[in-house]
Amino acid sequence: MAVKKGRLFLLLLLVAAVGLIIAGTLGQAVPDKTVLELTLASPIAEEDWPDFGARFWEGDVVVFRDLLAALDRAKRDDRIAGISLEVSSNAGMNFGKMQELRAKLGELTAAGKFCTAYLEEGSNVTYYLASACPEIYLTPTSALTLTGLMGHTTFVRGTLDKLHIYPDLYHIAEYKTAMNLLTEKKFTAAHKEMVTDLVTGWQQQLVAGIAAGRKLEPAAVEQILRGGPYLAEEALAKKLIDKLLYYDQYRDLLKSKAGGDKLNTLGLKEYLTRSRAPRGPKIALVHATGAIVTGKSGYDPAIGRYMGSDTVAEALRAARKDDSVKAIVFRVDSGGGSAIASEIIRREVVLAREKKPVVVSMSDVAGSGGYWIAMSANKIVADPGTLTGSIGVVFGKLNIKGFYEMLGLSKDYVALAPNATLFYEFENFSPEQRALMMKFMRDIYDHFLDGVSKGRGLPVEKVDSIGKGRVYLGARAKELGLVDELGGLDRAVAVAKQLANIPAEQSVQFVVYPRPKTPFQQLTEWMQVRTVGWVPPRAWLDPTRSPLWKERALVLVPFELEPR
Template sequence: MRFFKIFFASLLAFIVFTGICFIILLVMIGRAISSEPETLAPNGVLVLQTSQAYNEQKQTNPLGAFMKDETAEIPGLYQTVRLIENAATDDNIKGIYLKIDGNSNGFASNEELRNALLQFRKSGKFVYAYGEVMGQQAYYVATAADKIYLNPKGGLDFAGFSTELTFVKGTLDKLEIQPEIFYCGKFKSATEPLRETQMTDANRIQTNQFLGDLYGNFLHGISKARGVDTATLHGYASENLIREPSDALKYKLVDGLRYDDEVIGELKSKTGIKSDEKLNLITLLKYNSAVTPDRGTGENKIAVIYAQGDIIGGESDRENKIASENYLEIIRKARENKNVKAIVFRVNSGGGSALASEVIWRELSLAKKVKPVVVSMGDYAASGGYYISCMADSIFAQPNTLTGSIGVFGVMFNMQNFFKNKLGVTFDGVKTAPYADLGTMGRPLNDAEKRFVQSGVDTIYNSFKSRVAAGRKLDPAIVDSIAQGRVWSGTEAIRLGLVDRIGGVNDALKCAAGLAKLSSYRMVEYPEVKDKFSKFLKSVSGEMETRLLKKEFGINYSLYQQLKDVQYMHGDVQAKLPFNYNFY
C-alpha cells in the first residue's frame, strides 16, 4: 500500500508540474506573439543607429519579444524611410539623434537612409550625429546631419575604399577536389575563387571601375554636405591626413569634438529641456511600435514585392531566399488581383539559379502585359538579379547599386581523388547509356560531356542576353558588348541603358502610380510576413543553430557560408555574382 501511495503521489505531482509548465509555456508564447502599443511623450528626439542592419522587409523575433529585447522587431529599409518621413510631420518629434557606431548595410541602402535624412531636414527639424569611432560608410550617412560630433579620443576612418575576394582553389587542391568549370563572359568572375588564386586581369579592370564609381559617389556626397571639393577630400585619403580626432576637425569633416553627455546637453538645449531633466530619446523600434506610417487609401493598390537574397528553384521558407515557386505565386496573385493596378518589384540580389531566374522573369513578363511593372534596385541587382529586372517598364537604381553581370556559369566537382586518397572510398557501377551518369562526383567528365555542358551554358547565356535586349530595347550587339558578365555601378548602368533613373522605392512608387494613372492608391507589401506563432517556434531553433555556428567558426563564419554555398552550385547553371565582395 505504501508503494502505491508514493507512486500515485509522485504521479499527481508530475501531472501538476507538467500542467504548470504548460501554462507557463502558453504565457511565454502569448507574451512573445502579442505586442503592446507604445505611447509617445512630447518633445521627443528620434534615435537612429548606423550599426542597425536593415533587410528589405521587417525582421520579427518573437523570442526576443518575450525576453523584452528591443530587437524583437526591426523595421525594413523602406519601412524605416517611411518612419523618418512620418517623424518630419510628427509634433512629438523635434529632431533626430544619429548615433554613429559601425555600419552593417550596403552602399545603396545607406544612400536610401541618407536621402531620407536629408529630406527630413527640409522640415526644419534638426539632425545631430555623434560617434566614438566612425567607419567610412557610417560617416557617409552622418554627413546628412546638421552637426557631426566626434568623441575627442575616438577616430574617423577616411582612408579610401578597398575590396577583397576570398579564393579557395588552394583548399580544393589540398583536398584533391577538381572543379570542372564552364562559363560565358570574359568578366564573369564568379568562378575565379574556384579556379584562381588571385584576381584575373579582366576582374581587376571591372572591380577598379565600379569601386571607383562607388568612391566617387561617396566623395561627391560628402563634398556637397561639408563644402569641401572632391579633389581635396581624395587628398585627405591619399595622404592619410585623418589620423586623430583633431585632424577630422581641422579638415572640416566634423563640427566639433564632444563626449556623449555634451551632445546630450546640446540636444536638451535644442529641445528646450532643462539641464537637470531627462532627454526624451525615442528609439526607432519604439517609434515603429507607436506609429503607423501612411500606406495610402482607396480600393486601388500598388503591390510592392520584395525580392532579397539568392535566387533558388522550388519552394523555401528560409528568409533572404528568392524561391521561384514562392515568387511565381506572389507575382501571379498580384497580376490576377484587379484592385492591384501596378507592381513595384524591389530587387536586392546578386543572383543564383539561372532557371529560377527565368521562371520569375516569365511571370513578371505576364504581369507586365496587364499592368505596369517598375523595378527598384537595392544594393545588388546583378546577374540573376538583373535577369528578373530587365523586363520592367522602368528601372530605378541608386548611383552605388551594383548591377549588370550579364553572364552565366556552371560548376561540377570531380571528387574521385578526394574520396579515394583522403577517405579510401571508390566507386563503380553500370549504366544503360553512355551518358547516364553524367554529372556524378565520382569521376571526371570526358571531352564529349564537357562539350555538352558548355553548349548548355552557352544557350542559357544567349537567352539571358536576348531577354535583356528585348526588355531594354537594345541592339543585341550592344547587349553583347556590355554583358560578358561585367558588373556595373548604377551610374554606369544608366549611361549604358541598363537602368532608367536614379532613385529609391518612393521614386519607383511614384513612377508606377503615374504609369497606372492613379491619383491615389494603397500600398500592399509581399511576401506576407508569417504569423508570430510560427516565427516564435522557428526563432527558438534557428537562432540557436546560427549562434552555435558563429561561436564555433568565429571570424571564419562568412568563409564557412561561402564554402557551404559551393555545394548548391554543382550541376545547376548559375547567374550569380562572384562569391561576396567585402568592402572596407
C-alpha cells in the same frame, strides 16, 4: 436567451478591450519637441527573417522599409523636432541602401528638422552615412579612420588543390568570374579590371557625398582620404567634425536643439507604433531577397536568406490578381542563382506587367539572376551605387575523386549511356560532355541577351557587347540603358504612381509580399516542420543540403563586395 446575451456581452467586452489597447497604443501621443533616435547597430535587411530557425541563428534585424517609413513620417510630423543618428556600423548595408538613407535624411533637413550624427568612432562608410547630417559629433578620445576604399577577394583554389578537389567549371563570358574563386589563386586581368572599376566608382560617390555634406571641394576630400586615418583633434581641425563630445554632452546638446524642458526621445519601433501609416491607393511591394533557387524561400546557414521561385512567383501572382492593387514595386536585392528559377520569376513579372505596372527597385545588388528577374519590368530604378548587370552564365561541377582517394575511399560505377555520368562528381567532363555543356550554356546566355533586349529595348548586339558577365554600378548601368532611372524605393514608388495614373501628391499604402509572419507564426511553423520531418544535426554539415547545390546552370554575380 440569457446565454446568448452573455456571449454577446463578452464579445462586446473583448472588442472594446482590443479597441482600448489599440487606441491606447496609438493614443500615446508623441510629445512635442521629440527627437527621433536612430541607432545603426543591428543588421538592416530588406525583409524580416523567413522562418524561426533563421531568427534563432542570426538574431533580429531592422527592416529597411521601416527605417524609411519612420523618416518619412517624421518629415511631416510637427511633433518631431529633429533626428539623432548614432552610427556604430553600416549595419550590413551596402552603397545602395546607404544612399537611400542619406537621401531621406537630406529630405528631413530640407523640411526644417535638425539632423545630427554621433560617432563613437568613424570609418569610411560610417562617416559617409553620418555626413548626410549637417552636424557630426565624435567621441574626444576616438579616431576617424578615413582611408579610402579597397576591394579584395578570397580564392580557395589552393585549398581545393590540397584536398585534391578539381573545379571543372566553365563560364560565358570573360567577365563572368564567379567561378574564379574556385579556379584561380588571384585576380585574372578581367576580374581585376572589373573590381577596380567598381571600387573606383564607389569611392567617387563616397567623395561626392562627403564633399556635399561637409561643403568641401571633392579634391580636398580625395586628399583627406589619402592622408587618413586621423585623431579626433585632427578630424576637428580639418572640419570633418563639428565638435568633440562625450555621449552625455551630446544628449545635452540634443535637449538644447529640441528646445524642450526635458529631452523627449523615441526609437524606431516605438515611433512607428505611435504614428500612423499613410492611407491611399494600394501598391504591392514584392520582395525578392537573397540567392535565387527553385522551390520555396527560406534560410540556410551556408548561404543565408534565399528566395525560392515558387514563393516569389506566388507573391507576384497574388499581387497581379488583387484588383485593389494599382501597381507593383518589385524590390530586388540579389546576386543571382539558378537560371531556371530566375526565368520562372521573370515569367510572372511579364504576366503581371500585362495587367498593371511593374517597377523594379534595385537595392544593394541586382546582378546576374537578380537582373534576369528584373529585366522585363516596365521600368527599372537603381541607386547610383547598386551592383547590377553581370549578364553571363556559370556551369560545372567539383570533381572530388582525388579527395576520396586521399581518404582511402574509392568509387566504381556502371553507366548505360555516354552522358549518364554528366553530373557524376568523381570524374571530369569528357570532351563530348564539355561540348554538350557549352551548348546548354550558350542557349541560356542567348535567352538572357534576348530577354534584356526585349525588356530594355536594346539591340541584341549591344546587350552582348555590354554584357559578357560584367558587373556595373547603377550610375553606369543607366548610361548603358540597363537601368531607366536612378533613385531608391521612393523614386520607384513615384514612377509606379505615374504609370498607374495616381496623382504625384497622393499618399499610397504598401501591401507587402510575401506576407510577413509574426515571430509566433514562425515558431509554430518551425515546430510543425521539425515534428513532421526532423533533420538530424549531422545532416546539417552535408553540403548537398544547400539549396544552391542542386542548381546546375547558375547566373551569379562573380564576387561579393562590402565597403568598409
